[in-house]
Amino acid sequence: MPAPSKLYFEDFTPGRVFEHGPRRVTRDEMVAFAAEFDPQPFHLDEDAARATMLGGLAASGWFSCSILMRMSADSFVLNSSSMGAPGIEEVKWLGAIRPDDELTLRGTVSEARTSKSRPDMGFVRFEFELINGAGQRVMTLTTSLMMGRRGDRAP
């Protein structure tokens, strides 16, 4: 199978949707992440979590962001001219991510604009959603990626 054509700015037309998954997240990886980066009791311990408003062990929101990043990398970022992002416009943690949830990523291009200061690139805004196995949106994230332009490269 030939490698898929690399994606450039010009390929990210508003409305285009990228999907990836499902990707199962395990208790072990959620807890390992929390132990290193977000050791709040409701991310580490089932008993402690049960008494909180989360009602049970739930992933750190930063783990959720990191999994979204990995899924977007596996979906299209690693096969693109991405140069990273200057930041994040918004994250909403809408629902808890639980051990063994099967997550699907959907990323929709909402805007694409060329850069005035750097004509070799443009900004592609994505509305990302993480959806669990029950079809619930558990997280949304809006960010603009810097993408190199195809220019005179062969498509």
Place this chain on the structure above:
Amino acid sequence: MPAPSKLYFEDFTPGRVFEHGPRRVTRDEMVAFAAEFDPQPFHLDEDAARATMLGGLAASGWFSCSILMRMSADSFVLNSSSMGAPGIEEVKWLGAIRPDDELTLRGTVSEARTSKSRPDMGFVRFEFELINGAGQRVMTLTTSLMMGRRGDRAP
């Protein structure tokens, strides 16, 4: 030494500043994070990174967020009535975080408001900054934490 008094909503008055650090970030932890969550070449490999606009190996922005989370946990979150956050209002990655950078966290309370639907808690908005050893702000992050109110608990 007695344990410090636990912090409640009432303790997070606008203008109050929390500082933590410095905290050194190593090449190994940056690369381990990138390999798991953000395997773009400029986060993994010095040679690949040199040719990019980052100009050398730089931490994933999600690693930076996760380190900020950990520093805020160690600074005050674990000693507070925090119930987490509903999301993130904004993240700006202003400069590269490099191996062996010494990061300092500064978190300033910009707003505190009680919850209408849940009188036992309030929202505390923080403007977080990560500052490197050269005094440069490398990242800012705005988020509102949900904090339990002291109510009739002893201060």
